[in-house]
Amino acid sequence: MQKFFRNVVGGREGLAGLAILALLLFVVFPLGLDVFRLNLIGKYLSYAFVALGLVLCWGYGGILSLGQGVFFGLGGYCMAMFLKLEASTPEATKIQSTPGIPDFMDWNQLTSLPWFWVPFKSFWFTLMAVPVLPCLLALILGVAMFKRRVGDTYFAIVTQAVALILSVLIIGQQGWTGGVNGITDLKTLLGWDIRTDSARLTLYFISGVLLFACILFGRYLLSSKLGKLLMAMRDKEERVRFSGYDVASFKVFVFCVAAVFSAIGGAMFTLQVGFMSPSFVGIVPSIEMVIFAAVGGRLSLLGAVYGTLLVNFGKSYFSESFPQLWLFLMGGLFIAVVMAFPNGLAGLYHQYTQKRLARKASRRQADGAAEAA
Numbered sequence: 001m002q003k004f005f006r007n008v009v010g011g012r013e014g015l016a017g018l019a020i021l022a023l024l025l026f027v028v029f030p031l032g033l034d035v036f037r038l039n040l041i042g043k044y045l046s047y048a049f050v051a052l053g054l055v056l057c058w059g060y061g062g063i064l065s066l067g068q069g070v071f072f073g074l075g076g077y078c079m080a081m082f083l084k085l086e087a088s089t090p091e092a093t094k095i096q097s098t099p100g101i102p103d104f105m106d107w108n109q110l111t112s113l114p115w116f117w118v119p120f121k122s123f124w125f126t127l128m129a130v131p132v133l134p135c136l137l138a139l140i141l142g143v144a145m146f147k148r149r150v151g152d153t154y155f156a157i158v159t160q161a162v163a164l165i166l167s168v169l170i171i172g173q174q175g176w177t178g179g180v181n182g183i184t185d186l187k188t189l190l191g192w193d194i195r196t197d198s199a200r201l202t203l204y205f206i207s208g209v210l211l212f213a214c215i216l217f218g219r220y221l222l223s224s225k226l227g228k229l230l231m232a233m234r235d236k237e238e239r240v241r242f243s244g245y246d247v248a249s250f251k252v253f254v255f256c257v258a259a260v261f262s263a264i265g266g267a268m269f270t271l272q273v274g275f276m277s278p279s280f281v282g283i284v285p286s287i288e289m290v291i292f293a294a295v296g297g298r299l300s301l302l303g304a305v306y307g308t309l310l311v312n313f314g315k316s317y318f319s320e321s322f323p324q325l326w327l328f329l330m331g332g333l334f335i336a337v338v339m340a341f342p343n344g345l346a347g348l349y350h351q352y353t354q355k356r357l358a359r360k361a362s363r364r365q366a367d368g369a370a371e372a373a
Contacts, residue, residue, distance in 0.1 A: 014219070017302050018212070025208045035197045042204040042272045044312040045211055047072075049265025051292040051304035052214050053258030058290070059298030060222060061254045062234030063151070067159030068262050068289050070166050071134035073281030075263025077170075078133060080183040080276040081117060082126040083194075087187045103185070108175035117176075123190060130267045131260045138259035142252035149248070151237075160283050167282035182277025186270065194271055207268045211305065214261050218301050221257070230254060291334045297346025306345055 029041055050068050057063040090099040096106040101113050119125045141162065145155055170177045178184070186194070193199060221227055232240045233247055241247045270276045279285065288311075296307020314333065318326035337344060 018215070021302055021305060022212070025211075026205065030201070030204075035200055038204055039200045039272060040316065041309070042200070042207050043269060044309050045204075045207045045305075046265040046269035046272065047289060047292060047312065048211055048305045048308040049214060049268070050262045050289045051296060051308045052211075052218055052301055053261035054290060054293040055298055055301050055304045056218055056221065056230075056261075057254050057258040058293065059300075060227065060230040060234060061251060062230075062237070063251055063255055064156045064290070065159045065255070065258065065286075066156045066283070066290060067161075067163035067286050068258065069281050069283075069286035070159075070163050071138065071259040071262035072266040072269070072285075072289070073166070073170075073276065073278070074134045074137065075130045075266030076270040076276040076280065077177070077183065077266075078120065078126055078129045078263075079267040079270040080186060081120040082123060083186040083189060083270070084183050085113075085117065085121050086189070087185065102178075102183070104178045104181070104183075105175055110175050114176055130263050134259040134263040135256045138256045139252060142255045143248075146248040146251045146255075151251075160286070163281060163283050163286050167278045170278040170281060178277075180278060182275055182279070184275040184277075186274045189271065195274065200272065203268070203272050207272065210264060210268065214264070215301050215305070218261075221254075222301075226250065226253075288330075291330070291337075293344075294334065295337050295344055297344030299343060300346030303344055303346030310345070 025041075025045075029038060033041065050072055053071075054065070054068060057065060084102050088100065088102045093099045093101070093103065093106070096103065097109075098106050098111050101110060105113070120129070141158070145151070145158060150158070170182075171180050173179075188194060194203065222230075229240065229245060229250055233250060237247055266276070266280070269280070292308040292311050293304045294307070295311050296305065297303030311330075311333070315326060315330060318329045322329070
């Protein structure tokens with residue numbers, strides 16, 4: 001139990017950080033915000049899953065992925081396909097030329113459900129597909145890249161290309177995917193209306209609980225031998241390889257974990273927002289997700305959550321107040337982070353605590369010297 005408390009929770013300091021975040025998410029926000037704003041916070045939390053994965057693969061593993069929107073979108077589309085099929089019963093679509101299929105398929109003159117849509121009629125298959133399909137794609141990409149020692153800038157470019165390819169593919173196959181509009185008009189989950197205020201409140205708490213589960217799992221990985229190897233690979237990859245470790249396999253594993261985190265966030269985004277579109281899959285949202293982790297601190301799991309909340313709050317505020325300038329403000333924020341505090345908000349907090357501890361230590365030394373004198 002003490003080992004779990006020390007390694008996973010992070011001791012007293014880690015427990016205090018988790019308690020503050022829990023108080024903020026589960027008490028302050030629900031009591032202080034209306035349902036609309038709380039649902040907006042829930043949307044932000046779905047992005048935080050991606051930021052957590054980036055802390056693991058980028059901050060500790062040294063793997064900069066600029067295509068995490070791919071896995072976020074895959075998880076979201078898996079959930080959206082199930083919800084759309086549930087809303088497309090023959091009774092609900094009887095005015096269509098072909099009842100029983102999604103409306104966008106009928107508009108594009110499809111007369112039957114595509115074969116890859118059929119398994120998503122099952123809720124349990126969908127729950128399995130949300131983490132498994134993105135993990136398989138990450139496994140294929142990771143093995144293809146890392147086994148050939150492709151990394152750093154080249155890997156980032158490849159992930160960008162994958163994000164672009166998938167977004168273009170989704171837009172081009174309008175009859176199968178809904179095209180540029182995505183999959184919309186999602187209403188119920190197993191008969192439960194997800195558009196009501198009570199449902200949005202429940203989904204917000206579910207998203208928060210899953211987020212804490214991912215934080216604890218991430219801390220468990222970082223406190224294990226794997227976490228130490230990831231940091232060693234980030235700093236001295238060749239030395240780790242010459243020590244006899246299979247560096248490529250460790251990279252593939254952490255990349256797959258980050259993909260699963262992103263997919264969970266995508267599924268929760270679909271449930272809370274009620275749609276999924278290719279605008280969350282491409283290059284621009286993927287880079288924004290990197291900004292979330294950079295602002296919060298790419299070496300801190302809790303910092304990634306705070307960074308996601310802060311950047312998205314600023315994005316919403318600037319887009320509402322300065323709709324023509326908010327992109328420039330977002331870019332300026334990222335440049336300021338890189339130039340002024342490269343370790344993000346968590347790095348600033350760490351520096352502050354280190355200085356405070358140093359001052360306390362110097363005071364104790366001075367007091368001890370005075371007593372001795």
